[in-house]
Amino acid sequence: MGMEATAWPTNLPEDLRAHLPEGLADGVFPAGCPSRTVLDHITSKWGVLILLALSEGEQRWSELRRRAEGISEKMLAQTLKTLERDGLVLRKAQPVIPPRVDYSLTERGYELSGLLVPLVTWAYNNADDILNGQR
Amino acid sequence: MGMEATAWPTNLPEDLRAHLPEGLADGVFPAGCPSRTVLDHITSKWGVLILLALSEGEQRWSELRRRAEGISEKMLAQTLKTLERDGLVLRKAQPVIPPRVDYSLTERGYELSGLLVPLVTWAYNNADDILNGQR
DNA sequence: TAAGGTACTCACCTTTTGGTAAGTTATGGG
DNA sequence: CCCATAACTTACCAAAAGGTGAGTACCTTA
Numbered sequence A, B: 001m002g003m004e005a006t007a008w009p010t011n012l013p014e015d016l017r018a019h020l021p022e023g024l025a026d027g028v029f030p031a032g033c034p035s036r037t038v039l040d041h042i043t044s045k046w047g048v049l050i051l052l053a054l055s056e057g058e059q060r061w062s063e064l065r066r067r068a069e070g071i072s073e074k075m076l077a078q079t080l081k082t083l084e085r086d087g088l089v090l091r092k093a094q095p096v097i098p099p100r101v102d103y104s105l106t107e108r109g110y111e112l113s114g115l116l117v118p119l120v121t122w123a124y125n126n127a128d129d130i131l132n133g134q135r
Numbered sequence C: 001t002a003a004g005g006t007a008c009t010c011a012c013c014t015t016t017t018g019g020t021a022a023g024t025t026a027t028g029g030g
Numbered sequence D: 001c002c003c004a005t006a007a008c009t010t011a012c013c014a015a016a017a018g019g020t021g022a023g024t025a026c027c028t029t030a
Helices: A034-042 A045-054 A061-067 A073-085 A107-132 B034-042 B045-054 B061-067 B073-085 B107-132
Strands: A089-094 A100-105 B089-094 B100-105
Touching: A034 A045, A034 B107, A045 A061, A045 A073, A045 A089, A045 A100, A045 A107, A061 A073, A061 A100, A073 A089, A100 A107, A107 B034, A107 B107, B034 B045, B045 B061, B045 B073, B045 B089, B045 B100, B045 B107, B061 B073, B061 B100, B073 B089, B100 B107
Parallel strands: none
Antiparallel strands: A089 A100, B089 B100
């Protein structure tokens, strides 16, 4: 309400639509499904931002902290651990003092970032329109 | 550790990478940025699932409840309200008893779902590998 | 001797998110 | 008269996410 929201026609030709894989073809994810867990990791508030930052190349802890503006050390550690466990992020610690740790995307993580970047870009480009259109 | 995570080379030719828009070219979202808010809406646990379900066409409240398996009525209402406010979902209520309400994607919502579907598909295809590769 | 740098962990507390169960609406059918 | 129905709302509570500030390790530099 307040904005001219137009409905998208439901009867588009099949080949103009993005396709869901079989098994969730009707949009149903089984509730306990592993993909729900993975989806939660990769769409988490800080997860997206970290993957995004790393899509620009290998970075140190402190650099990631700067890029994911507003993240706490606790959440940075937690998020990196989850992504590392998921095989999306690679941690390389050098045994020097003061410590130096470099984070980068794995091949799988890089593949994922290729899907995340368009999404974030879209959010960035549409954010003002979306939030202004609210009565 | 436990899995053979290989690092992706950092020095790829520029044109093989997905690109971030300027303004977040170095991967920094300003902390209070509107796009953070929008991103939170569209990557929320239930938001993704609802947008996904609606990418298959117009649906009633009760149908959405079934498809987003495990969602409570409270969260369904809340999620739909947010997406409607954001101009991504269109609500059409018919003044009949018992009530009938149909939800569909707006043009903007449809555009978004085109980016979300590949992401969810990726999660679906990779979920088992990811969760099994964890020591 | 003391301070500084880096990458963390931990305990404690607050805030946000989410679930449950009940109530609401108005009408048509038994 | 009373129940069922669809799409909600509300109050209350539990769980999860997240912030804060302190502490740790160890070597280097001043």
